[in-house]
Amino acid sequence: MSSTSGATTSASKPASTRAKPANKGEAAVDWVDGRLGIYTLAKSNLRKIFPDHWSFMLGEICLYSFVIIILTGVYLTLFFKPSMAEVVYHGPYTPLEGIRMSEAYASTMNISFEIRGGLLIRQIHHWAALVFVAAMLVHMMRVFFTGAFRKPREINWVFGFLLLVLGMFDGFFGYSLPDDLLSGTGIRFMEGAILAVPIVGTYIQMFLFGGQFPGTDIVPRFFTIHVLLIPGIMLGLLVAHLILVFYHKHTQWAGPGKTEKNVVGMPLMPVYMAKAGGFFFLVFGVISAISAIATINPIWAYGPYRPDQVSTDAQPDWYMGFSEGLIRVMPGWEISVWGGHTLNLGVMIPLAIFPMVLVAIAVYPFIEGWITGDKREHHILDRPRNAPVRTALGAAWISLYLVLLVGGGNDLFATHFHLSLNSITYFVRVGFFVVPVVVFFITKRWCLGLQRRDKEKVLHGRESGIIKRLPHGEFVEVHTPLAAKDLHTLTAHDQPQPVELPAETDENGVARKAGVLAKTRAKLSEGFYGEGAQIAKPTAEEFREIESGHGHH
Amino acid sequence: MKKLSARRRHPLAALVVLLLALAATGGLYAAFAPAEKAQADTSAQSLAIDEGKKLFAVGCSSCHGLNGQGSSDGPSLVGVGSAAVDFQVGTGRMPAQQPGAQVPSKKNIYSQTQIDQMAAFVASLGPGPVIPTEEQYTATDANAVAKGGELFRTNCAQCHNFAGQGGALTKGKYAPSLDGVDPKHIYEAMQTGPQNMPSFPDTTMPEEQKKQIVAFVRHTTNDEPNPGGLALGSLGPVTEGLFGWIFGLGALIAVAIWVAAHTTKAKKS
Amino acid sequence: MSHDISEENLPESHGDSHGHAVAVHDDPFADPGLPVHEPRRTDIDERAAKRAERQVSLMFVVSMLATIGFIASYVVLDIDKIVYIFPLGHVSALNFALGLTLGVALFCIGAGAVHWARTLMSDHELPAERHPIEADDEVRADVIEQFRTGAAESGFGRRKMIRNTLIGSMAMVPLSGVVLLRDLGPMPQQKLNHTGWEAATVQKPLQLINMNTNEPMKPEDVLVGSLTFAKPEGLEEDAEDFQVQIAKDALMLIRIAPEDIKDSTSRDKGFEGILAYSKICTHVGCPISLYEQQTHHALCPCHQSTFDLADGARVIFGPAGHPLPQLKITTDEQGFLVATGDFDEPVGPSFWERKR
Known part of the structure; x- marks a missing residue:
């Protein structure tokens, strides 16, 4: 560090050694480079390679819908009044003429019926929010099922997870703002859930609401959280997430010419600038069109919030639906502890399972890393079938999530499929425990079946559909041998072996006792990679034996 | 027409024809008989009751008993009033087809005259809510829809949903959708409390307020536009979520597949 | 296809047509390398x-x-x-x-x-090299050395008093921020234990006001099978704290033939079969009012807790933990329905301090 400080200007006339700029544009960029060092930055990034695959663009849908949400959200803040002061409505929407409502609700009515384009922007904002969280979930599933979360990307996985959770909650705070009958019911639920927290519940409730429910503070406070606090944190996480994507370089599928040491694809400049940049406009365009054709959150139809009114079909937006399911199917357990204090388990247990469902998926990379003991970097993606246990766990998680969504919409399932509300609830109570287990085993077997088929294909080639009669009269189907690239692609995956318990005695013959943790790990590892968890991939010997052995079939 | 001719040989066909004829004459008479003539009115009334009793014996008595006293299969109709009959038969709920969690509405098989006759008979069993006249359920108040909306959200939306689309009750029961329901029937339902619906009698919900609720229901299920586009069933966030996944994310993934796909090569390999 | 087909007629395997990377060497699964670019x-x-x-x-x-x-x-x-x-x-x-x-x-x-x-843009697939994320051992050793030097120069490890007081001050300074949050809201005290009906006494009862008509009710107004919602006398919609009050005071008024009421305490709290239950669900506070007049069950539209109103609002299904509180009612001299006191227990969702 100290060696550079000696090199000071020696020439009398400070002259740049740089070549003369060819035109004004270059000159301008030179000027910026002199201040920001952008040439060095661009050197490694301008022709950065991105591999082509549709599933790699799911993250971009998230990014772009986030940008759309920010753009439209800023517009909405110009007109929205986060105030619970009471006003009497005298606007163009006559079915609410003369009705008392909060200013928050009245200003949302104003946005919807008096600001030209206000309704459109509101709908874009809300549709983009639904798509944002949906895309994050699907993006996360893509990363999960392909093993893209493995070293070195575990931290980025956690960033992504935090973005998902924050996105869900910011959505909740956002749809609570208009103070309509539906969102007020949601806030009421939140109040009840907070009250169920042992010891400090009532204090948190009073502090959050500035007094008793509903009070007049909750909408302004949610507003700040919704437009400033959470988006600020999300923006930071998002930037970190993207920097890491650039830094790690994108993962890629196995294939000819693709290795752990390279990334094959098209350069950022120009192909991905056009594709990714264009994709932003495509996403924005699609969401605008949806907002032109479908209503979302018609607050005018719900009416303003009053704590003594309610409408059936009181559900949160879809991403909170699984927590709604947990709450709905929980039996009403309430117990008395510590000399007459009430513990509302009927609310507390779902409230505890809710984060656990999410955390289970958040910590998975670390658990898998620990079980497998794999310390290598991974840049080639796993095909889901080649990691049957992981795939089965992921499928089980999704099935649990879906079962809970059914629970959250049990009243609509009841009316639209002519079922009994109570039966659906009983089904979800049982399904919560049973369905994921069943799905786990089915998925695992399915993956193994697909692995067998791959093996078959490598060894015997593709079925050509052509029947051939052998000289002795036997009919056989001709199999077309696979091309070299396909042979490589289908056999490129790793097949890790289960970790073994250390030997019972060490090299000096002293007995060594394996701890419970080590034993558990060995067991789990056996479950992940042991017999019955993967089909040994074809070896070169097997391949050659069949090639040379009994002919071409 | 085919259906009708197929039923010609039904054992009750003759009876039905007879009743129809009687009902037509009786009904017409009842309808056109001058109201101020008390004498004629009374006799028309008793004629209608007689006709109603016959219709009742055929269509209703197997469950409700010959004199509407009720049985194990159906409740007593003493004191339910003519409004209840008009609602139940007019919406096709009665006669019920099969036992179940709830008797659904279906195609009404009686003429209004016949319904009025049966209603007159049931009303004669004991005093109860009377079939409303048109001005009873037609609001004239300019702000009826807004007032009705407020009342609807307090009294009705919890079961029938904010837009009158209906909702689930316990064990397979449900509050039906109010789409296309005759205003008279909406009024009668509030008045009489059919099946598991509680009643909203005039003593706690005056006629004027029922009018306003009817006006709101008519507005929200019929006249109300959906400025934002498709209403998605007016069922709240569940259908919105479904739509967002299928048409929002679905469309975007389809676009992503196009963006990321390799361009077709000149020579097929 | 029963006749014989000669080998020549079989479809050619296309994999070989690239020519440059046929897997003829030892490993049949070896990476053949990037395919040749084909023009569009x-x-x-x-x-x-x-x-x-x-x-x-x-x-x-x-x-x-x-x-x-x-x-x-x-x-x-x-x-x-x-x-x-x-x-x-x-x-x-x-x-x-x-x-x-x-x-x-x-x-x-x-x-x-x-x-x-x-x-129109080039579709040549290009490989870019990856470099390991981990630094090599030399860099690692160098950085650790630099850090150690810096740490030693600061004396952080040696001068324990500075270290401890620094940690102490850093730990304490956020407390100011916590203290500042105190005025976010009031203390809970007894607020959740009482409702607006608290003002009612035997001497000065509060009338039950029909939410629809804003008028008091007589027992004969409330018919069997009907459903009415009520609020306490004196609570007006334009009152400043109307929302807070109605969130606790809202009543659901029903009438059941006295012989059908299974719970005698509940029957006694009512008046000639008229029962006044809190409209606020004991689960998380939705206004529960899906009343089935034949089964006497009330269902919550939010989470489907079901209460048997003929049996002291016992929970028969769903996540609610205790019955709906019932308000004792009677009539005043003019024959209007009144309450003479508050609910016996807090209304709405349960909380830690709630006595069972």
Whole structure:
């Protein structure tokens, strides 16, 4: 560090050694480079390679819908009044003429019926929010099922997870703002859930609401959280997430010419600038069109919030639906502890399972890393079938999530499929425990079946559909041998072996006792990679034996 | 027409024809008989009751008993009033087809005259809510829809949903959708409390307020536009979520597949 | 296909046609390397390229037209104009026009750019080398050494007093922030234990006011099978704390034939079969009011807790943990329904301090 400080200007006339700029544009960029060092930055990034695959663009849908949400959200803040002061409505929407409502609700009515384009922007904002969280979930599933979360990307996985959770909650705070009958019911639920927290519940409730429910503070406070606090944190996480994507370089599928040491694809400049940049406009365009054709959150139809009114079909937006399911199917357990204090388990247990469902998926990379003991970097993606246990766990998680969504919409399932509300609830109570287990085993077997088929294909080639009669009269189907690239692609995956318990005695013959943790790990590892968890991939010997052995079939 | 001719040989066909004829004459008479003539009115009334009793014996008595006293299969109709009959038969709920969690509405098989006759008979069993006249359920108040909306959200939306689309009750029961329901029937339902619906009698919900609720229901299920586009069933966030996944994310993934796909090569390999 | 087919007629395996990387060496699964680039139509046919160029430009032009359409719709269309559009129904003309033109304007920019990239920009797949994320041992040792030097120079480890007081001060300073949060809200005290009915006494009872009519009710007004909602006398909709009050005071008034009431305590709290239950669900506080008059069950629309109102509002299904509180009612001298006191227990969701 100290060696550079000696090199000071020696020439009398400070002259740049740089070549003369060819035109004004270059000159301008030179000027910026002199201040920001952008040439060095661009050197490694301008022709950065991105591999082509549709599933790699799911993250971009998230990014772009986030940008759309920010753009439209800023517009909405110009007109929205986060105030619970009471006003009497005298606007163009006559079915609410003369009705008392909060200013928050009245200003949302104003946005919807008096600001030209206000309704459109509101709908874009809300549709983009639904798509944002949906895309994050699907993006996360893509990363999960392909093993893209493995070293070195575990931290980025956690960033992504935090973005998902924050996105869900910011959505909740956002749809609570208009103070309509539906969102007020949601806030009421939140109040009840907070009250169920042992010891400090009532204090948190009073502090959050500035007094008793509903009070007049909750909408302004949610507003700040919704437009400033959470988006600020999300923006930071998002930037970190993207920097890491650039830094790690994108993962890629196995294939000819693709290795752990390279990334094959098209350069950022120009192909991905056009594709990714264009994709932003495509996403924005699609969401605008949806907002032109479908209503979302018609607050005018719900009416303003009053704590003594309610409408059936009181559900949160879809991403909170699984927590709604947990709450709905929980039996009403309430117990008395510590000399007459009430513990509302009927609310507390779902409230505890809710984060656990999410955390289970958040910590998975670390658990898998620990079980497998794999310390290598991974840049080639796993095909889901080649990691049957992981795939089965992921499928089980999704099935649990879906079962809970059914629970959250049990009243609509009841009316639209002519079922009994109570039966659906009983089904979800049982399904919560049973369905994921069943799905786990089915998925695992399915993956193994697909692995067998791959093996078959490598060894015997593709079925050509052509029947051939052998000289002795036997009919056989001709199999077309696979091309070299396909042979490589289908056999490129790793097949890790289960970790073994250390030997019972060490090299000096002293007995060594394996701890419970080590034993558990060995067991789990056996479950992940042991017999019955993967089909040994074809070896070169097997391949050659069949090639040379009994002919071409 | 085919259906009708197929039923010609039904054992009750003759009876039905007879009743129809009687009902037509009786009904017409009842309808056109001058109201101020008390004498004629009374006799028309008793004629209608007689006709109603016959219709009742055929269509209703197997469950409700010959004199509407009720049985194990159906409740007593003493004191339910003519409004209840008009609602139940007019919406096709009665006669019920099969036992179940709830008797659904279906195609009404009686003429209004016949319904009025049966209603007159049931009303004669004991005093109860009377079939409303048109001005009873037609609001004239300019702000009826807004007032009705407020009342609807307090009294009705919890079961029938904010837009009158209906909702689930316990064990397979449900509050039906109010789409296309005759205003008279909406009024009668509030008045009489059919099946598991509680009643909203005039003593706690005056006629004027029922009018306003009817006006709101008519507005929200019929006249109300959906400025934002498709209403998605007016069922709240569940259908919105479904739509967002299928048409929002679905469309975007389809676009992503196009963006990321390799361009077709000149020579097929 | 019963006749014999000679080998020559079988489809050729295309994998070999690349020629340059046939797996003939030891490992049949070896990586054959990047496939040779194959040209697209637009790479070899100038006419196709020109056509693609025109298509891209066309999309950009359509986008411009759509933006003009957007501005025109904004200016021309009335905000309250409703039009019928199949299959959407009656929708706002402005919302539909703005959304669609904006959608087209944006989509066409994107589609044009992507089409341009897909047809006219180079589609040579290029490999880029990856470098390990981990630093090599030399760098690692160097950094650790630098850190140790820095740490030693600071004396952080040696001068324990500085270290400990620094940790102490850093730990304490956020407390100021915590203290500042105190005035976010009041202490809970007894607020959740009482409702507006608290003001009622035997000497000065409070009338039950019908939410619909804003009038008191007589017992004969409340019929068997009917459902009425009530609030305490004196609570008006324009009161400043109406929302807070009604969130606790709201009543659901029903009447059940006395012989059908299974719970005698509940029957005694009522008046001639008229029972006044809290409308606020004991689960998380939704206004529960899906009353089935034949079964006497009340269902909560939010989470489907079901209460048997004929049996002291016992929970018979769902996540609620305890029955709905019931308000004791009677009549005053003029014969109106009144309450003479508060609920016996807190209404709404349960909480830690709630006594069972």
